[in-house]
Amino acid sequence: MANPTKSKEGEDKLDVTMASDPIVIESSDEEPAQDPSPIMKLESADDADDEADDEPEDEALDVAERDIVLDVDDRVPYRKGWPLLPVLPVATIQDVPTKYFPSSGAHLKVISKLLEKSGVEVHKIEVAHRMHYGTHPGKSNATLCILSNQANNSTWDDAVRDIRAYLIENEVQLCIEILDHRLWNGMWSLPIVPTEKGVLRACKRKRHAMTEVLKESGEPWVSLDFYHRGLTHRRPDCRPTAIISAPYPNHAIWYSRILPAIKVIAGPKLEVELMFSTVDGL
Structure with missing residues (x-):
């Protein structure tokens, strides 16, 4: 999963380079991290x-x-x-x-x-x-x-x-x-921890179908990850979310075809978020 990095103020910031399978969590001690928006x-x-x-x-x-x-x-x-x-x-x-x-x-x-x-x-x-x-x-x-x-x-x-x-x-x-x-300083990400067995099972079950939609679309994309996402660092304020990173997230095809199909797979209990990211994760 993504690694938090320290900002000048000492706060954890989320490294936008995300690993291929962040839903496998080995520790529940990770701190919430905020998107980088310096x-x-x-x-x-x-x-x-x-x-x-x-x-x-x-x-x-x-x-x-x-x-x-x-x-x-x-x-x-x-x-x-x-x-x-x-x-x-x-x-x-x-x-x-x-x-x-x-x-x-x-x-x-x-x-x-x-x-x-x-x-x-x-x-x-x-x-x-x-x-x-x-x-x-x-x-x-x-x-x-x-x-x-x-x-x-x-x-x-x-x-x-x-x-x-x-x-x-x-x-x-x-x-x-x-x-x-x-x-103003970015959205918060919290890890999905091992005790959330139902959430982990749902993410693993839906990941393959979502990946197939992304591959078949022909649109460039960088990663598909799963986190709790929200406006604050409090877990009750964050929702389990499938995060898709892509270099051209303003393209119309995302909103006419890709995201609607992904949201059908996600169902009512899993949010879907499209983020900007280049191929090298910057």
Whole structure:
């Protein structure tokens, strides 16, 4: 299974490189781990930004053309936004050049009123680059991040649409992301321990059928793993989950064919989560 690594603060962080069969647990003493989502700092945000604004290669365009199209990205209940958001986990860089958000103070006052009108519970508003590891910060990932609470997510869709209309009208090029504040540093993973015999049997029984669906889809994928996943480190707040890691998790085929088939196999007692990961696990 994945190995927790120590962060600078001494907290356990989950190594995203996962082993082939993490459901075989030899010890129940493992600590809960949180997805890696470091707050990165650039020495020169403008330099990196210039590099990111170069014309994309044909291959990147081809990949983007296969992405799912959504008015509001509402694929998961704890995170919504516009346009299509990068599937978690993501890196966060807070050094956003002011050219992306000029007159930020005035804009934030209006945005705060729009959030209040929609009834969004706001914990914090932050502007940051939100992107997959290995991606350069640039205008395509400069993001208005609104930290809220999943219990309040019925208000998020209207807020995304209202803020989008305001940003477009004022020619501000920012993505919009509203997410549960507990996810800012990543979702929590807890091991499935040997005493959970029923859960272990279910995971082992369903693993083969899920793997066959993934193989037959023709879509690249990296790993299939099983953990308890949730917004906090408390076991009662986490659900047994089949975690699929893939390099192109925004492709439409995941949502039209692959995930629906996997969820049928999973049944009502096992969640299914799609994560971003490259072939080398970074």
